[in-house]
Amino acid sequence: MIIGYDAKRAFLNNTGLGNYSRWLIKSVAQYYPNNQYRLYTPRIRNNRHKTDLDKVKNIVAITPGRIFLASWWRSQGIVKTLRCDEVALYHGLSHELPFGIKESGIKSVLTVHDLIFMRFPQYFKWIDRLIYKAKLNYACRTADSIVAISQKTKDDLIELLNIDAAKIEVIYQGCDTSFSLYQSETYRAQIRKKYDLPKRYVLTVGTIEERKNLLLLVKSLLHTKDSVRLIVVGKPTAYTEEVKQFINTNHLAGRIVFLHNVSFEELPALYQLSTLFVYPSRYEGFGIPVIEALNSGTPVIAATGSCLEEAGGPDSLYVNPDDEEDLAKKINKVWNSPTVRQHMVTKGFEYAKNFNHEKLTGQLMELYQKTLKHA
Numbered sequence: 444m445i446i447g448y449d450a451k452r453a454f455l456n457n458t459g460l461g462n463y464s465r466w467l468i469k470s471v472a473q474y475y476p477n478n479q480y481r482l483y484t485p486r487i488r489n490n491r492h493k494t495d496l497d498k499v500k501n502i503v504a505i506t507p508g509r510i511f512l513a514s515w516w517r518s519q520g521i522v523k524t525l526r527c528d529e530v531a532l533y534h535g536l537s538h539e540l541p542f543g544i545k546e547s548g549i550k551s552v553l554t555v556h557d558l559i560f561m562r563f564p565q566y567f568k569w570i571d572r573l574i575y576k577a578k579l580n581y582a583c584r585t586a587d588s589i590v591a592i593s594q595k596t597k598d599d600l601i602e603l604l605n606i607d608a609a610k611i612e613v614i615y616q617g618c619d620t621s622f623s624l625y626q627s628e629t630y631r632a633q634i635r636k637k638y639d640l641p642k643r644y645v646l647t648v649g650t651i652e653e654r655k656n657l658l659l660l661v662k663s664l665l666h667t668k669d670s671v672r673l674i675v676v677g678k679p680t681a682y683t684e685e686v687k688q689f690i691n692t693n694h695l696a697g698r699i700v701f702l703h704n705v706s707f708e709e710l711p712a713l714y715q716l717s718t719l720f721v722y723p724s725r726y727e728g729f730g731i732p733v734i735e736a737l738n739s740g741t742p743v744i745a746a747t748g749s750c751l752e753e754a755g756g757p758d759s760l761y762v763n764p765d766d767e768e769d770l771a772k773k774i775n776k777v778w779n780s781p782t783v784r785q786h787m788v789t790k791g792f793e794y795a796k797n798f799n800h801e802k803l804t805g806q807l808m809e810l811y812q813k814t815l816k817h818a
Contacts, residue, residue, distance in 0.1 A: 522549070552590060584606075643672070734795065742783075
């Protein structure tokens with residue numbers, strides 16, 4: 444069977460949707476090697492993502508013949524290419540499907556990550572919201588099957604876009620295997636020295652934007668001991684200045700370090716060296732950093748209100764995204780008790796098995812087969 448993927452983000456995006464695309468493509472190729480996989484992308488950059496995907500034997504990357512037609516090709520012209528390539532099923536990995544795919548007779552699956560642009564419209568320009576909604580509406584109604592990466596996303600699709608629940612399957616995402624691999628003491632020491640890390644620290648990872656709610660975590664430090672240090676890993680945005688202003692006003696600069704250029708390869712060591720991981724985001728489609736932390740043997744504290752309880756499981760701790768004092772209380776609980784911490788680590792490893800790659804890929808392949816059989 445030949446399966447096609449919208450692989451634009453697999454080749455061109457470094458985080459989020461790119462990580463999901465690469466994880467899924469590599470997983471299906473590994474566990475179902477008898478199929479052929481076609482990766483359709485408007486262009487390819489010579490980067491580590493290309494190098495990584497080039498190692499997979501049963502995939503082929505396909506680009507349009509003319510670069511100046513790339514955008515049109517991805518949104519519509521690709522259907523002709525899919526037919527010529529005898530693709531049986533096409534999977535749009537990030538909220539989009541090409542126009543005309545329904546009429547082509549090619550079965551289609553769509554992954555929807557989140558509806559944040561509808562839940563928190565204030566974070567998006569009006570024109571972007573208009574485009575996102577139009578594309579997602581079309582794709583959801585065109586797709587033969589929909590993958591929601593969390594139950595929360597499925598619920599949002601039903602509530603906000605009135606999509607038939609029977610059409611939606613919840614299939615979680617796994618994280619890169621490097622997070623479950625023990626990082627040697629030598630390598631950990633190198634990372635600790637490179638970034639001048641304290642012996643114990645709280646870690647948070649993610650783009651520093653308002654929705655991610657870093658300010659709550661910073662405010663919580665006012666209610667913890669001076670020995671509690673915070674390492675912030677993520678790309679800065681304008682919101683970063685608001686956070687730093689609060690830090691300076693409240694004399695917290697000596698307790699917080701911002702790291703903006705950490706490589707993906709270094710992240711597992713940063714997780715494994717940390718005392719606990721805090722993810723106070725107001726809203727996520729899934730929250731893969733939580734899974735990365737669990738696989739790294741790091742206790743997790745996350746925010747309520749979206750899907751993070753699904754990612755973190757019953758033995759992680761959760762707080763209201765506006766309650767800095769409760770967050771501080773829970774940080775202190777983990778920071779001050781090796782027993783609590785070890786319990787969370789053990790249970791976290793156990794819960795992380797729910798995101799086993801082979802198990803999730805099996806669920807996905809079952810959905811593919813069911814979609815193909817559906818008249």
